[in-house]
Amino acid sequence: MPDRILLIEDDQELGAQIVDNLRKAGFDPTWWRAGRHIEPQQLPGLALVILDLMLPTTYGMDILKELRASGAEVPVLVLSARNDTADKVRALKLGADDYMTKPFWPEELIERVRARMRRPTLQRGDALEVGKLRLDLATRGTHVDGAVVELTRVEFDLLSALARRPGVAVTRGWLVEHVLDPDREGNERTLDVHVSRLRKKLGVAVKVETVWGIGYRLGTEAA
Amino acid sequence: MRLRARLVIATVGVTVPMVVLLMWLDGRARHRAAAYALSEGTLRRLQNPDERARCEAAPATWGRPRRPFAAAGSTAGDGPGPDGTVRDRRPGGHRPPMPFPIGAPPVNYAYDEQLISVNPAAPRLAMADDVRTLEVGAVHVVPRAWYGDDVDVVVRTPWGSGPCAFVLTHGTTTPGFIGALLPASPIWLLPLAAVLIAILIAVGPVVARIRRLTVAVNRSAAHGFADAIPAEGTDEVAELARAFDAAGREVRAQLATKDQREQTLRDFLANTTHDVMIPLTVLQSHLATLREAHAAGAAPDPLVLTAAMAEAHYIGALLHNLAVAAKLDAGEPGMLKSPVDLNALVARVVSRHAPIARQRAIALEHAVPEHPLTAQADVTMLEQAVSNVVYNAIRHNRTGGHVALILEPQADERFRVRVIDDGPGIPPQQLERVAQRGQRGDAARSRAPDGQGLGLDIAHRVARLHGHQLTFAASEFGGLQVDLEGPTASETDPGPDADRDPDPVPAGNPSPPS
Ligand SMILES: Nc1ncnc2c1ncn2[C@@H]1O[C@H](COP(=O)(O)OP(=O)(O)OP(=O)(O)O)[C@@H](O)[C@H]1O
Ligand SMILES: [Mg+2]
Numbered sequence: 001m002p003d004r005i006l007l008i009e010d011d012q013e014l015g016a017q018i019v020d021n022l023r024k025a026g027f028d029p030t031w032w033r034a035g036r037h038i039e040p041q042q043l044p045g046l047a048l049v050i051l052d053l054m055l056p057t058t059y060g061m062d063i064l065k066e067l068r069a070s071g072a073e074v075p076v077l078v079l080s081a082r083n084d085t086a087d088k089v090r091a092l093k094l095g096a097d098d099y100m101t102k103p104f105w106p107e108e109l110i111e112r113v114r115a116r117m118r119r120p121t122l123q124r125g126d127a128l129e130v131g132k133l134r135l136d137l138a139t140r141g142t143h144v145d146g147a148v149v150e151l152t153r154v155e156f157d158l159l160s161a162l163a164r165r166p167g168v169a170v171t172r173g174w175l176v177e178h179v180l181d182p183d184r185e186g187n188e189r190t191l192d193v194h195v196s197r198l199r200k201k202l203g204v205a206v207k208v209e210t211v212w213g214i215g216y217r218l219g220t221e222a223a
Numbered sequence: 224m225r226l227r228a229r230l231v232i233a234t235v236g237v238t239v240p241m242v243v244l245l246m247w248l249d250g251r252a253r254h255r256a257a258a259y260a261l262s263e264g265t266l267r268r269l270q271n272p273d274e275r276a277r278c279e280a281a282p283a284t285w286g287r288p289r290r291p292f293a294a295a296g297s298t299a300g301d302g303p304g305p306d307g308t309v310r311d312r313r314p315g316g317h318r319p320p321m322p323f324p325i326g327a328p329p330v331n332y333a334y335d336e337q338l339i340s341v342n343p344a345a346p347r348l349a350m351a352d353d354v355r356t357l358e359v360g361a362v363h364v365v366p367r368a369w370y371g372d373d374v375d376v377v378v379r380t381p382w383g384s385g386p387c388a389f390v391l392t393h394g395t396t397t398p399g400f401i402g403a404l405l406p407a408s409p410i411w412l413l414p415l416a417a418v419l420i421a422i423l424i425a426v427g428p429v430v431a432r433i434r435r436l437t438v439a440v441n442r443s444a445a446h447g448f449a450d451a452i453p454a455e456g457t458d459e460v461a462e463l464a465r466a467f468d469a470a471g472r473e474v475r476a477q478l479a480t481k482d483q484r485e486q487t488l489r490d491f492l493a494n495t496t497h498d499v500m501i502p503l504t505v506l507q508s509h510l511a512t513l514r515e516a517h518a519a520g521a522a523p524d525p526l527v528l529t530a531a532m533a534e535a536h537y538i539g540a541l542l543h544n545l546a547v548a549a550k551l552d553a554g555e556p557g558m559l560k561s562p563v564d565l566n567a568l569v570a571r572v573v574s575r576h577a578p579i580a581r582q583r584a585i586a587l588e589h590a591v592p593e594h595p596l597t598a599q600a601d602v603t604m605l606e607q608a609v610s611n612v613v614y615n616a617i618r619h620n621r622t623g624g625h626v627a628l629i630l631e632p633q634a635d636e637r638f639r640v641r642v643i644d645d646g647p648g649i650p651p652q653q654l655e656r657v658a659q660r661g662q663r664g665d666a667a668r669s670r671a672p673d674g675q676g677l678g679l680d681i682a683h684r685v686a687r688l689h690g691h692q693l694t695f696a697a698s699e700f701g702g703l704q705v706d707l708e709g710p711t712a713s714e715t716d717p718g719p720d721a722d723r724d725p726d727p728v729p730a731g732n733p734s735p736p737s
Contacts, residue, residue, distance in 0.1 A: 083543055085559040085603040098567065103539040105532075105578040112574055169590040171629060213627030213643050213700065214590045 002028040003047035003117060008035055008063065009079070010055050018050070021106040027113070035059070037066045046074050047117055051096075053080040053087060061094060068095035075116045130166040130218060133206045135159065144205050154179060155198045158191075162208065162218040169211040226430055234422055238415055253396040254367065257374040261329055262362040265378050265392040268331075275380070278333050278387035283341040286331025286390070329394035333387040341386065348377065348391065359383045365391075372396045432460045440467050448474045487552070495545050498677075499538060506534040529582045533618075536579045540614055544677045547607045551684045558601045558688060562712045565638055566595040568602065569630045572610045580617045580626065587617065589628040596630060596638045597712040600689050608685040608693075611678035612642045612705045620646035620702070638711050644702035651697070658695045682707075 035055035053060035126138035180186025207219030332345035365375035454464035509531035550557035691709035698704035
């Protein structure tokens with residue numbers, strides 16, 4: 001079932017385009033062309049509110065304030081044409097989760113909407129699961145597609161560090177400092193050697209991607 | 224009240240009491256002198272033994288002036304009047320008339336021990352007790368009003384008994400214009416007049432100069448304080464004029480600053496319009512090309528499409544830059560600092576430019592620490608500064624290039640935002656010039672690729688305003704490496720981001736909570 005998104009935007013053209021883009025991206029948008037307060041019975045099932053601050057009837061800030069006062073925790077992404085610090089600070093203070101300034105590309109909006117709705121990684125007790133990869137942090141056991149993979153201490157630490165933040169690039173520097181054994185003079189070269197060994201052991205099902213200029217990242221495509 | 228009226232009132236108020244006091248002192252002094260002279264004269268006369276005989280022989284008539292006074296313009300009268308004084312009644316008329324009234328010679332009246340006089344003209348003595356206890360040869364001055372010219376002294380005769388036990392001598396103070404009240408001649412008016420004249424002489428020009436100053440100030444004000452206010456002399460009025468002149472200069476300077484600011488604003492508006500018009504024209508041209516291709520039944524040229532998108536993106540960035548430039552021109556007051564989630568900021572910058580980077584097949588990667596970093600900053604300014612550096616790395620890069628944006632914590636509670644690319648970079652000799660941008664006040668805006676852009680200028684100025692360090696170097700990948708470093712805000716700093724969101728995922732950052 002697609003995520004329901006409430007869009008409150010008074011501009012006809014922009015509103016229609018956003019609705020269109022959200023629909024194409026697989027969301028289920030509802031569009032309010034005028035500002036009005038969000039009633040509690042409208043909240044269930046709502047995954048996100050996109051709120052334009054420059055609404056003519058009810059000032060966007062009031063809608064936000066009202067919404068948070070009613071105790072609703074639905075994420076709110078604020079749109080503002082005025083790239084004004086005071087507005088942003090105020091919106092965040094009133095409980096907005098993020099804001100976007102116009103102009104923006106449709107892709108940008110979709111990316112931001114997705115980022116707001118991204119679920120945290122599944123971590124049940126001591127287990128980390130990313131796609132086909134399963135890491136047991138307590139026993140330090142690694143499974144890919146259900147099969148056991150034998151990893152060295154460093155390899156396991158490296159993989160779990162990446163798996164804690166799947167899809168996110170982690171710098172070489174951080175990995176060298178936090179994963180490699182400081183006694184054994186770990187440097188970025190050593191790190192790269194560990195990574196290539198790790199990649200061989202994991203096969204194609206789990207991707208440890210090289211990120212240009214940064215380091216490595218655990219691919220989430222398979223997830 | 225006008226200055227003149229004030230002065231006149233003040234002068235009169237001071238001089239009149241002074242004149243009154245002086246006249247009172249003068250009157251008293253003359254009374255005293257007259258009383259002394261009268262008593263001396265009478266006592267000397269009574270020393271003469273014949274006088275006793277003469278008095279006791281005819282106490283009713285004794286005591287009339289024996290001879291006319293030569294001194295003080297006194298002259299013989301034909302006896303005291305019923306009130307005991309003798310006024311100017313020269314029966315003989317053999318003396319030339321005096322130009323002003325004169326006093327009378329002293330007259331004596333004899334009294335017995337019971338203070339009863341047989342002289343019908345003798346005044347009744349009221350202060351009987353004081354007199355009766357007088358020693359032989361002692362004098363009692365009958366109190367009189369200080370402004371009257373009568374002086375009476377009572378003397379106990381040396382023998383002190385008989386019908387001439389006491390002698391009352393009546394006289395006057397030195398005769399004058401109106402008795403004892405005023406000095407004999409109106410000469411006393413002279414200092415008064417002199418004082419008034421002196422005041423007028425001293426104050427007159429001052430008043431005139433103050434009037435001139437008023438006129439000058441009014442004239443200067445009417446011309447927007449463009450005229451100087453003349454200040455001649457060294458006194459207070461000149462000082463006032465100089466103060467007015469200084470105030471005028473200050474007003475002039477402020478007006479000039481305001482005019483300058485208005486001019487800057489007008490220029491800014493004109494430049495802004497110009498700056499936006501160019502990419503807009505380019506964009507229109509791209510769109511027209513696409514339209515033509517469509518009309519000819521051809522597929523839209525992806526290069527033109529990309530260029531059109533890049534142009535639209537550029538217009539957006541330019542407008543944001545112009546808005547920030549306007550705030551930067553306002554200096555500190557244009558800035559609104561709050562705790563800024565740098566992870567979220569990086570995510571916003573990346574997502575802003577990602578679509579354009581994708582269009583040019585440039586990989587835009589980013590890394591943020593697991594725990595969000597926070598810095599005290601104006602979020603709009605800081606975001607624009609980072610955005611400009613990232614946008615440069617994309618825009619001045621080659622197709623298929625790479626850009627990485629890395630936010631990392633540093634030692635001593637500092638953060639570092641590093642932007643690296645593998646584009647052409649900036650040659651070392653130009654690097655210094657680029658690093659020096661933002662030192663100049665006026666940002667010459669042009670899209671000419673000669674390092675005169677607005678983007679880095681704003682990045683520099685924002686960094687300076689926040690106390691951040693912006694450094695440029697060649698990146699290890701051949702392109703440019705730009706570092707922005709600054710202090711992080713302390714964790715305890717309650718910001719607008721604090722306790723607002725139960726969702727621990729930072730904005731735009733897909734990392735799980737740690
Ligand atoms: N990452 C980079 N790689 C190569 N050259 C760069 C890079 N960043 C900046 N430059 C050079 O420095 C110049 C100044 O950059 P700046 O951002 O100030 O202006 P601009 O990008 O030309 O124009 P704009 O005002 O639109 O930003 C650029 O014109 C470019 O020549
Ligand atoms: Mg630039």
